[in-house]
Amino acid sequence: MNELREKVLTLDTMNLCVRRVEYAVRGPIVLRALELEQELRQGVKKPFTEVVRANIGDAQAMGQKPITFLRQVLALCVHPDLLKSPDFPADAKRRAERILQACGGHSLGAYSVSSGIQLIREDVARYIQRRDGGIPADPNNIFLSTGASDAIVTVLKLLVSGEGRTRTGVLIPIPQYPLYSAALAELNAVQVDYYLDEQRAWALDVAELRRALHQARDHCRPRALCIINPGNPTGQVQTRECIEAVIRFAFEERLFLMADEVYQDNVYAEGSQFHSFKKVLMEMGPPYAAQQELASFHSISKGYMGECGFRGGYVEVVNMDAAVQQQMQKLISVRLCPPLPGQVLLHVAVSPPEPSDPSFAQFQAERQVVLAQLAAKAKLTEQVFNEAPGIRCNPVQGAMYSFPCMQLPPRAVQRAQELGLAPDMFFCMSLLEETGICVVPGSGFGQREGTYHFRMTILPPMEKLRPLLEKLSQFHTKFTREYS
Amino acid sequence: MNELREKVLTLDTMNLCVRRVEYAVRGPIVLRALELEQELRQGVKKPFTEVVRANIGDAQAMGQKPITFLRQVLALCVHPDLLKSPDFPADAKRRAERILQACGGHSLGAYSVSSGIQLIREDVARYIQRRDGGIPADPNNIFLSTGASDAIVTVLKLLVSGEGRTRTGVLIPIPQYPLYSAALAELNAVQVDYYLDEQRAWALDVAELRRALHQARDHCRPRALCIINPGNPTGQVQTRECIEAVIRFAFEERLFLMADEVYQDNVYAEGSQFHSFKKVLMEMGPPYAAQQELASFHSISKGYMGECGFRGGYVEVVNMDAAVQQQMQKLISVRLCPPLPGQVLLHVAVSPPEPSDPSFAQFQAERQVVLAQLAAKAKLTEQVFNEAPGIRCNPVQGAMYSFPCMQLPPRAVQRAQELGLAPDMFFCMSLLEETGICVVPGSGFGQREGTYHFRMTILPPMEKLRPLLEKLSQFHTKFTREYS
Numbered sequence: 001m002n003e004l005r006e007k008v009l010t011l012d013t014m015n016l017c018v019r020r021v022e023y024a025v026r027g028p029i030v031l032r033a034l035e036l037e038q039e040l041r042q043g044v045k046k047p048f049t050e051v052v053r054a055n056i057g058d059a060q061a062m063g064q065k066p067i068t069f070l071r072q073v074l075a076l077c078v079h080p081d082l083l084k085s086p087d088f089p090a091d092a093k094r095r096a097e098r099i100l101q102a103c104g105g106h107s108l109g110a111y112s113v114s115s116g117i118q119l120i121r122e123d124v125a126r127y128i129q130r131r132d133g134g135i136p137a138d139p140n141n142i143f144l145s146t147g148a149s150d151a152i153v154t155v156l157k158l159l160v161s162g163e164g165r166t167r168t169g170v171l172i173p174i175p176q177y178p179l180y181s182a183a184l185a186e187l188n189a190v191q192v193d194y195y196l197d198e199q200r201a202w203a204l205d206v207a208e209l210r211r212a213l214h215q216a217r218d219h220c221r222p223r224a225l226c227i228i229n230p231g232n233p234t235g236q237v238q239t240r241e242c243i244e245a246v247i248r249f250a251f252e253e254r255l256f257l258m259a260d261e262v263y264q265d266n267v268y269a270e271g272s273q274f275h276s277f278k279k280v281l282m283e284m285g286p287p288y289a290a291q292q293e294l295a296s297f298h299s300i301s302k303g304y305m306g307e308c309g310f311r312g313g314y315v316e317v318v319n320m321d322a323a324v325q326q327q328m329q330k331l332i333s334v335r336l337c338p339p340l341p342g343q344v345l346l347h348v349a350v351s352p353p354e355p356s357d358p359s360f361a362q363f364q365a366e367r368q369v370v371l372a373q374l375a376a377k378a379k380l381t382e383q384v385f386n387e388a389p390g391i392r393c394n395p396v397q398g399a400m401y402s403f404p405c406m407q408l409p410p411r412a413v414q415r416a417q418e419l420g421l422a423p424d425m426f427f428c429m430s431l432l433e434e435t436g437i438c439v440v441p442g443s444g445f446g447q448r449e450g451t452y453h454f455r456m457t458i459l460p461p462m463e464k465l466r467p468l469l470e471k472l473s474q475f476h477t478k479f480t481r482e483y484s
Numbered sequence: 485m486n487e488l489r490e491k492v493l494t495l496d497t498m499n500l501c502v503r504r505v506e507y508a509v510r511g512p513i514v515l516r517a518l519e520l521e522q523e524l525r526q527g528v529k530k531p532f533t534e535v536v537r538a539n540i541g542d543a544q545a546m547g548q549k550p551i552t553f554l555r556q557v558l559a560l561c562v563h564p565d566l567l568k569s570p571d572f573p574a575d576a577k578r579r580a581e582r583i584l585q586a587c588g589g590h591s592l593g594a595y596s597v598s599s600g601i602q603l604i605r606e607d608v609a610r611y612i613q614r615r616d617g618g619i620p621a622d623p624n625n626i627f628l629s630t631g632a633s634d635a636i637v638t639v640l641k642l643l644v645s646g647e648g649r650t651r652t653g654v655l656i657p658i659p660q661y662p663l664y665s666a667a668l669a670e671l672n673a674v675q676v677d678y679y680l681d682e683q684r685a686w687a688l689d690v691a692e693l694r695r696a697l698h699q700a701r702d703h704c705r706p707r708a709l710c711i712i713n714p715g716n717p718t719g720q721v722q723t724r725e726c727i728e729a730v731i732r733f734a735f736e737e738r739l740f741l742m743a744d745e746v747y748q749d750n751v752y753a754e755g756s757q758f759h760s761f762k763k764v765l766m767e768m769g770p771p772y773a774a775q776q777e778l779a780s781f782h783s784i785s786k787g788y789m790g791e792c793g794f795r796g797g798y799v800e801v802v803n804m805d806a807a808v809q810q811q812m813q814k815l816i817s818v819r820l821c822p823p824l825p826g827q828v829l830l831h832v833a834v835s836p837p838e839p840s841d842p843s844f845a846q847f848q849a850e851r852q853v854v855l856a857q858l859a860a861k862a863k864l865t866e867q868v869f870n871e872a873p874g875i876r877c878n879p880v881q882g883a884m885y886s887f888p889c890m891q892l893p894p895r896a897v898q899r900a901q902e903l904g905l906a907p908d909m910f911f912c913m914s915l916l917e918e919t920g921i922c923v924v925p926g927s928g929f930g931q932r933e934g935t936y937h938f939r940m941t942i943l944p945p946m947e948k949l950r951p952l953l954e955k956l957s958q959f960h961t962k963f964t965r966e967y968s
Contacts, residue, residue, distance in 0.1 A: 021815060161499050306593055323495045330505060
């Protein structure tokens, strides 16, 4: 009886859908980066002195300072004794008092209703209405969430059904943010790839949507279309015309639209402008405006806030069937509520100080500094990469990433195959080992067969970014020479 | 083209597993309570002046004050400018500095690793080791989570597989906390009920476990056994002998053990003591200690903390297959990380001030007040209910709820059936409409056919609790008379 026996839960007996999940942004390359950091701390000699984590859109980890007013309001809510302190501005105190009034027992320690504090849902509705030039938003259609990821998975859960050839198919862009592929794998839905056009700055082409859809209809039932705008990892910002065409397509083909708009504040390129799917949909009028189903997602993790660690976000649903919306309400109630601190930060992000408020000037100044720096970094990234032989980088119109295409010599591809690695994974691993720069291979996001990319955030501080970009470019040249 | 057409996502086309989900703790009765509160605010006349939400274990919503030291440390982490303030004790500042050092960019705004800040996982391991009389705990086996619910669902996800008669079955107690039934429905696993013995103060009987298991083997593949100790909604605290017997049973029958121990600090009855499954398992020695797979869950929402709104918790896995544990790591990485504020509060809860620390005396005093009041409320609840004719209440040995059995006259049962309601739902709805007291019907947790219960928290403030209990008892008498 004492000998070891097989475990109950093993790779063979576990959930196969979970086994199929992949998430490159925190995958093997990041685990190796953590090991290297540990080795550096233990004094192991390396050809670099620090690991630079350019793998994930984590602004504050790269040195971005939090916006003071957000943290002031939250600190007051966490520890209301501070409401007596002279060190906090009056408008921060007013905010905190208003939020605490809306909390059970006037405390962030109480659960909120599952869709979030009513007051904050109303703030979000006003924000959307202002953003969309006065088009109304209904607080009852807004569900706060534990980061945008949580809300995206909730909506996908509602959509998934069927077996075999009737399984739900969901169209996602390639390259994509791998939350989508991971969630679809876990839910046993069919991932339907449509390719963005790298030659036209990652534009979305309706002909390609149509191709992907019609091909998918042979083996599954496509029912939803996901859009990421501004694009992650690709950084493109969609034109109004493109969005209209997508909406027309979704309407004609009977697809539920999911618009991942978490980078709506992150638009840098001249001539580019963020258009929300909601606004464009409403302005298109009948038959679209009153019928096309849409869910739009937003987050406090990106924008100028960068408050990833607090896990706050929301989804607005538009034209959702009322009974389904009740089911959604029920589903989220099982997990009780999104974390209250994230709700508080969302409140401030959607209703920033007004010009008459004491905190207005500082808030605006801090916000502008962050956004101006991001814009400068986006430009610098494109420029340095495009000066490098064998690397081609589309303009970073928005979001927080570059996704350059690189040439890899056939011998490097062959060597990677011998090692059982995707060629771009082989490149990124070599880069990490030699330079300490951690970026994510394009294969983790999807790319056209035979092309190679990597995703690098534009977040390192300005003074570090140029040397980093140059180091990476030089490494690519050296790597190419080594395998030529 | 302008007429309304069928939506893409309807009750008929949506995920049927999600449709089957039920969660009574925030179900129809609570929605009605919210409406009543709204009506009261609008000046509608009711036979009561306030709605008392005794439906959910939300201590701070019922007036419990947060522990000062927890909030001080968190406020310092949220807004590090406060580290210069003379109004915070030195030990709170030391804690905050130590935590911020362990955060990316020294900020709570950065993501942590997906299993939580390493430092805090080490704190949790030390806490478990202390709690379990020195039996070691490995930080690598600890995963922080977004409340205990999140971790419970993660482990269930790993376990679920198969189709038809090979579907995973999971044994859960009846009555149960409905997160379990909801998660199993959503994951399309088979819920296997074992009944707690109400006549023996909700004791768990291995013969009943065996009956449930053997019956279930006809139609599914039972692979896990869930235990809630102290019990929710039933309040019993398991004896060491019982836990040993359960472990032996799980080992013999090859079941993965899930121990929901979120009420481990909430034990009130004389002679009752909390024994962790981990400790008992380890002390049983071979063959159990090195082989039986176990996951144990804890939370900051209960205990003396009651910090529900921050969504913090953890799971410790024991004897889990290493490759499966890697899969778990990968799965949680898709959702990035648990909210940092919840991680910070967990840190304090598992490593409270030491006797030499300036905050020790106040912390201990606040903690004792909360626990002593809960103990007094547990006793009062049992006593008042047992004085009422037609109500019988087991001792509330632990946790935060009473789950009394009540007699309902046949005419009330008949009337409920006419209304399409479970009889105890009919009672609870009538109670809410006439008294404003919101409790959850036993049918939401499961109960033996033909018996009727409700779950009521013991959380209302002492001065309100006695009148509430008496009002409820009197309403039951009146209700019984009305339908006799």
